[in-house]
Amino acid sequence: MQPSWIATVWAGVFAAAVHASDADLIITHARVLTQDTDNPRAEAVAIADGRLLAVGSLAQVLEFKGDRTLVEDVDGATLLPGIIDTHSHPVIGAAQLDDCSLGDEPLNIAAIAPLVHACMAADGPAGAEEWVVAINLNPAAFEADRVALDGIVAERPLALLGTDEHTAWVNTRGLELTGIDRNTPDPRGGRITRDAHGEPTGHLIDNAQQPLTALLPEDSLASKVEATARVFGSMQAVGITAVMDAAVHPAELEVYAELARSKRLVPRVF
Numbered sequence: 001m002q003p004s005w006i007a008t009v010w011a012g013v014f015a016a017a018v019h020a021s022d023a024d025l026i027i028t029h030a031r032v033l034t035q036d037t038d039n040p041r042a043e044a045v046a047i048a049d050g051r052l053l054a055v056g057s058l059a060q061v062l063e064f065k066g067d068r069t070l071v072e073d074v075d076g077a078t079l080l081p082g083i084i085d086t087h088s089h090p091v092i093g094a095a096q097l098d099d100c101s102l103g104d105e106p107l108n109i110a111a112i113a114p115l116v117h118a119c120m121a122a123d124g125p126a127g128a129e130e131w132v133v134a135i136n137l138n139p140a141a142f143e144a145d146r147v148a149l150d151g152i153v154a155e156r157p158l159a160l161l162g163t164d165e166h167t168a169w170v171n172t173r174g175l176e177l178t179g180i181d182r183n184t185p186d187p188r189g190g191r192i193t194r195d196a197h198g199e200p201t202g203h204l205i206d207n208a209q210q211p212l213t214a215l216l217p218e219d220s221l222a223s224k225v226e227a228t229a230r231v232f233g234s235m236q237a238v239g240i241t242a243v244m245d246a247a248v249h250p251a252e253l254e255v256y257a258e259l260a261r262s263k264r265l266v267p268r269v270f
Contacts, residue, residue: 022066024048028058030079045079082241090235090243090269091252094227095219101136104163109144112137112160113152120153129177131216132158139167145195146172146202159212168204168212175200178211224251225258232259232266242268 023046032042034055044061046053054061065071100119102112116134120126132153139162149158149171157174161167170178182198190207192200204212219227235243245252259265 021048021053021064023053023061023064023069026061026065026069026071027079028061028071028073029076030074031076032079033081035081080239083239084242084244085235085240086244087246088243089247090231090245091224091228091255092247094231095224096135097227097230100132100134102134102138102160104136104138106138106141108142109148109151116152116158126156128156130156131174132156133161133216134159135161136163137161137167137169139164142169144169144202146170146175146200149174149202157215159216166206168209170202170204170212172202174212175202177215180204180208180211221254221258224255225262225264228255228259229264232264236266240267242270244270 025047026044027047028044030043030045032045032055034040034042039055042055042057044058045055046061046064048064053064100116102115105111107115112134116132119134120132126132137160142162144160146169149160149169150173152158152171154171154173157177158171159174160169175181180192180200182194182200184192184200186192187207187210190209191205192208193203193205195201245256248256256265256269
């Protein structure tokens, strides 16, 4: 069964005919899982204008076959209602597709160092103030300070970003560029972790990350649009047909608006 069949929009309840009309598409010999407790299984569906006309037996559904109806025999493949993802961040996630990722694995500094070095080698030469950024650090049991991060790279600013989006670690050069020092107060809703002498360790929590975030390079609108389109294609391929973006700011709205204008906003987005 092709992934696109799984992602067919399921726009209605289990029913007989909604109205008398020829179907654009009829899918036959399917294992249709309706999610309707009264009628949990069916073998065929009829679709017109992206909406269901009928779900039921082969004989029932073929009543909607017209001269221009495409009939697809899926030979026993499973057909499911579209999956709705009720908490995700597609635009933010898409922008990270090609970033240096630590994979959310429980890694220590020794294990992280070669991964960061490999990313730096793949990126090629860079300026002394160009950030080295690694995302998807598993923060659960991670412990490090700026000195440990200096052991990975000291001549350029380095930032390790936690998968929880509540935590970040920066090296000494990174702290210098952010302007965070022993005299910097903890911001409202954030904390700068400090050592026994009151010096920042490089571990930034919640809103304390804002000076760092303001310095990290921002992708262009065009690149974010293309990356989000890729993400939506991957979602569709595994049956996700509707998404709720759980944190939308003007930057994300711009991406959705451009996808809509170019008719590439494939899923329903809330």
